[in-house]
Amino acid sequence: MARGKETPLLRLDELHIELPTRQGMRAVLEGVSLSVGRGEIVGIVGESGCGKSITAQAVMGLLPAGARIAGGAIDYAGAELTRLSPEAMRRLRGREIAMVFQDPMTSLNPVFTVGEQLMEGPRLHLAMSRKDAYNHSIGMLEKVGLARAEQLMREYPHRLSGGMRQRVMIAMALACRPKLLIADEPTTALDVTVQAQILELLRDLNRTEGTSVLLISHDLGVISEMCSRVSVMYAGQVAETAPAAELFRSPAHPYTAGLLRSIPSPDKRNEALYAIPGRVPPPEERSGGCPFAARCDRAVAACSGVRPASRLIADRHEVRCLLAEEGRPFVREYQLA
Amino acid sequence: MSISSLEPLVAIDRLTKRYPAAAGFGKPKAWVNAVNGVSFNIRSGETLGLVGESGCGKSTTGQLLARLMEPTSGSIRFRGRELTTLRGREIREMRKHIQLIFQDPYASLNPRHTIGSILEEPLRVHRSGSLAERRQQARDMLETVGLDRSYASRYPHELSGGQRQRIGIARALMLRPSFVVADEPVSALDVSVQSQILNLLKELQRHFALTTLFVSHDLNVVQYMSDRVAVMYLGTLVELAPAEALFRGAVHPYTRALLSAIPSVRDGERRERIVLRGEVPSPLHPPAGCPFHTRCPQAAAECALVLPDWKPVGLDHYARCLLI
Amino acid sequence: ACGSGGPAKTPATGAEAAKEPIQGGSVVVAVPQDPDYLDPHLAVASGTQEMMFNVFEGLLKPNEKGELQPAVAQEYKVSPDGLTYTFTLRDGVKFHNGKTVAAEDVKFSYERLMGKETGKPLSSAFANVEAVDTPDAKTVTVKLKKNDVSFMSNFTAAILPKGYDNQNKAPIGTGPFKFVEFQPNQKLVIEKNKDYYVKGVPYLDKVEFRIMPDAEASLLALKSGDIDMYPRIGNERIAELGDQFRYVEGMQNMVQLMTMNIARKPFDDPRVRQAINYAVDTDEIIKVVADGKGTKLGSNMSPVMQKYFQEGLESTYNVNVDKAKSLLAEAGLKDGFSTTISVPSNYKFHVDTAQVIAQQLAKVGITAKIEMVEWAVWLDRIYKGRDYDMTIIGLTGKLDPHEVLVRYASDYKSNFYNYNNPEYDKLIKAAQVELDDAKRAQLYKDAQKLLTKDAVAVYIMDPNFTVAMKKELDGYKLYPIYVQDMSTIHRVK
């Protein structure tokens, strides 16, 4: 795995993004910082609506219409993506940075053949002829472990199973050998056995091609098995970033700890599951303080007054919590395994 | 929760459901074999987990049990009474006792009705109580599922997923049923919300003495919720066992692969991963013989020929595989 | 092409003779409907005659004054008893297929009309023909069974070549134009008959009758130059066209009337009918509906028929509301009554008239509801079935006064007014056999007076008829019958 010293491939720095709503612009990302090193697999976890997908979309330059980058920077291999022209950004997409989406059922255009859709990227970015693109695509399909590639090229997406479609999506994303692959919940719609196949494939590609992966999921299990580093997001902020093993062993943020505790397990069969009380505050209810303060069983008065800054509490372990340093002991109480 | 009685509350026998799938012009219809001769019992007071891959027929089984669709063949007995032959009024009468909680908390609530009216409707339909009583009961039920009474006047789209699922559960319980089919009640929800709902369900099961068919594809959840677990593959049951026995020692290769594939945050729990090859066959053209043989890492030649019979492999533990 | 072709030198009026006719060219004429039959012996619709007048000719042919002139015949004689007509054929008259007309063709044609072979006459008038003989190739004699002075006009019936039986698809006649083609709902085309026996006519090489039922479409087409001639243009539209076009206007020998069903109460009472006549202000109708372009009538005869027209009747029932009211009161209808005016919906002219009349009747306490009926229904229910209270229609004029006035005879099949007056029947019968022209005319005038006295209907007007055409066209002749004579039309320099 890459060491943290060299410049990362992708670095988000205090990214602020606002989206239009009926009540006007509303902040959805409020200072997201994270990085992906070359050849690294970095995970983002967090519950629904915390801004994972928006983060990914920001990197791709595909924010919803009307979105505004209110601050911060996205640095990709030395280029500042937020300042790139739309045309330059377009040329980057698919070529340098590619993306796999959550739902393989709907992410493919139902009315074009798999081949047609696969060939678009290489023809556009690598200026391949139809024939070259065709052969190239067949190669990609084989690489993602799909047999009968030739036949598959002529199939329409609805004829494929979810797992096959997701592999087609991955083949499509990898077609131009991007340096960074963003996978936004790539297995959420799939079954465990198929999920295992897909994750295996991603890991394999990372190993053999050296592609960096930014893996987004709300499944802690998936993240823990795949990633070397993990960022936990909560309400538009990164609450905690740490190497995976450390994060799952000794979470420093109360939210991370709460998430880990609420996973059902057989040994808790006869007791109630832990559930983080309350709910995520919607943006309009977020006050100046820590957004988790209201749900946090350790919150002190200061928590609802000051928005905590991110601090480094150990090697490559950053936490956004006022109690972080002194909190380390209490987190141990919930240590797992 | 312990199994309170061995008396089956629900008994289904060789239940089959085929959906027509129109083929091209001039060709006869093709059939999707969604549920293929499934038989099992649910004992009074127990929770039976039903797991399996997407599209293997779990929801179909659940909806057949709740009599939301007509089975192609087979029988369903509830407290000894055959349900498949009921008609019209009788079915509606029966619905008081059997209720379904839907997988999708978004789609199962009519977007144009208020929460209050959604909850009161079952009572209204069965003409139970006065208007005021119904309102009262609906509001009480809101509290029972952990929501404020004021939610009665809201519309579904104003609620979060977790809240909507609570409404779905509340609606199912309005008629005080004795048997509930919970069709993936948490798979659309977030981790932290999921645990709230699971807790609620457990609590309500106890409170209302419910017998439950708990459908899910998340093994962690099934394991947590169920007394016994049935594993389904391509419309067929392949293994049936008490939850603990299944997670300790699954016998069927599919169950084993399934269990091994669960990603876990706990290093210690990770098993030797059995990564399957190939794709799930289409239910339009299910393979002959054992439905799993096309992906089974251990498949033998004869697996492609015969569908194996049930074999007892432990106390209350059965599997359907030639290789055991 | 521009409507005002060439430098407009002089206004249309008065300068016609000064302009020199040009031979050749083609003209497009708008007509409102399809022909019923191309075969002239089957055709009865006036719309057909309008076009086919140019293709077929009889032994006699009407001129623009409505007088019968020899055509295929050179001359004729009537026996003193009025039963035998002897015709001498004109030399060198050729059918469009090149064959010269012979006496046997005339015999063939008349026998076809008599239905000699089939037993069913094609025209009931010819049932009166005893025999047709051909003493020689140039002479034809027609013998009638009984005396009928009005039979004369039947000699305009088309003469067809013997043995040719495809008249309905590809008609062949002797007229100034030959038939070229007919496309239903679209057009009927005729071309110049180079062998026509009148030298110098026709001028035009080709005439296309374009079938345009929509007045608006015709008008637009005239404006844009797509058609050259628009007969029977609505008078109110002339203002719109301005002086870019040439107009020919005149009476069209039509009687617009409102009939009252005499078989029905209260119209059986002549006082009621008179009251209605007093109530209706025809001058106002002419002004409002016809834009003043109409001739007020008092009986069922248009002044075009100079010889037979009884003058002065039009002022018999000058508007008099009080008189009308008192007549109604006499008839026991002091408080008026309610009735329905049925009008064919396809004739805006009549519908408009009905609206004005309804207003006028309201003044004397009669509530008239207007009911528009489809033309087919009008013919079937009202005209044939006589099931109506009042209706408004225009009776097209004929060359012969008998044909005009016989409509009121009690035994006439289409006497849809249900008029029954023995005195009137006697007058008509007498006129039919009266060989003395002056006496005959007087009988018809008496008949007209009787109609007015009995207030059989409300006689309204003979609406003027206007033809609009491009200024470069000239030579239009206005007939008292429903025809477009294209033979004299020509372009001018």
Place this chain on the structure above:
Amino acid sequence: MTYAWRRAFTLVLTVLLVLMMTFAVFRIIPGNPALTILGMEADEAQVAALEAKLGTDRPLGEQFASWLGGVVSGDLGESLKFSRPVGELILDRLPVTASLAVLSMAITIVIAVPLGIAAAKSQRRASGWWISLLSQLGLAVPSFWLGILLVLLFALTFHWFPAGGYVRWSESPLEALRSLFLPALAVAIPQVAVVVRYLRTTMLEQLKQDYVRTGYSKGLKEQAVLYKHVLKNALIPVVTVMGMIFADVLGGSLVVEQVFALPGLGRLLVSSIGARDFPLVQGMILFTAVTVIAINFAVDMLYRVLDPRIRLK
């Protein structure tokens, strides 16, 4: 019974049903074809002779039965009014009506597709609102007004097109096109409104789909995503609407035919109803019904081409 047979069977029943309805109506409404053909000037003998010749003196049921018998053997009978075979009359008019339908459909597509896309793209901007207002206006203006306006403008003022009349394709294709262009435009303008409205909705629906995002994430240009990926999907439901419109126009568009003096099927139908020309009316209704069915079938087929999801193996 297989699907195709069952469908064919119900279609025949449908057509039969329409014909029976027509028959029933003809029994009820007054009017006599012979009388209508001959008008007021005809005498009894002529009417009777004509009735005998046309066969309309027989009971209507008998006429219907013999007509139906003829249809089975491929003979649509003879028009009472024009004394020409019904099939021939319809075929005569068909080129006009069909050209009008095809041309107006082409105009509709050329105008409506870009407009629909523009309306969807500028959904939240004022321009989107103007597009929808303008196209709605096209639908709201009475069609005779529309026709007259077009004639006044393009025929009388600019002299670009003739005011009316029809030139056969065989006579001069260019003139035929010129004579049909204005009427086609008059037919097309209200259709544009309908199609724009549908297309806008389906485009908006499709723009929300995930595959759009996929397209962009590959680095495709906006044009490629909109016109290739989205449009093909968005057109699928629009095809049904266009099919319905097309069938409608093929039935004849009376007002436009009247304003432009075109010998189309709409005028033929009205004049044949007016003349109580039973065989012709029945023939035209049969034609319309079959056309509607054929177009539905074609739409089905087109659906299969456009939407592979329907193409089950």
Place this chain on the structure above:
Amino acid sequence: MTRNRNVHLLVGGALIGAMLALMLVSWLYVPYDVNSMNPAGRFLAPGAKHLLGTDNFGRDILSRVMTASRTAFQVGFLTVLIGAAGGLLVGAAAGYVGGWLDEALMRLMDAMMAFPGLLLALMLVAVFQPNLTNTIVAIGLMAVPGFARIVRSGFVQYKEMDFVKAARGIGAGPLSIVFRHIFPNILSPFIVAATMSFSGAILAEAGLSYLGLGIQPPDPSWGRMLNEAQSYIAKAPWYTLAPGLMITMTVLGFNLLGDGLRDWNDPKR
């Protein structure tokens, strides 16, 4: 996000509101008696005495246009009522029950669609009278298939939805499912269809008047006025303008209103 939609509702509402106001006023006050003619004052251009001028009979166009708005709305509302009620009945039965009933009803609808409306109108007029009621019934009947199709496709689509299943699951009867659960959800396309057929009805009445089948003169109707005015386009252009603009504005108003209502009725907006 909702700005444009409100504009639809607003503009549509304003147009229809103005028309309705005109209609309401017509009961209380019209400048002149609608049918009284004035041969001396034909084709008067719009002016102080006659705001919209006079027609070929010298009748006041404003009064006639105002009075005609009653018929227009009457025709519109009643035909929509007939079409919508019939379509709802047929479509719901076909879509909800399915099977052979569906097939039979939909084929009947197909047959009605292929059947010329003119013939139907002629028949009604022949059997009864050429009056307003029959015109309305004829136009209304011809609108039934359109509604039936929309309702049916909505029912087929919603019949299998979870919330409908849920309603069945609690024992709700078919009527309750049809009217409480499914129908409110297909209200949007239904509203659009209703407004479209409202405008369609006004235009159809005009078309039937053209053939002499609609409202009988001298009662004013926009369609009839438009037809009559055609003859005087050059002489009295204001004559055609008045009813033409009325029709255009009403139809446009209803279409916009329909679009606006659809968006407004969308619970997610």
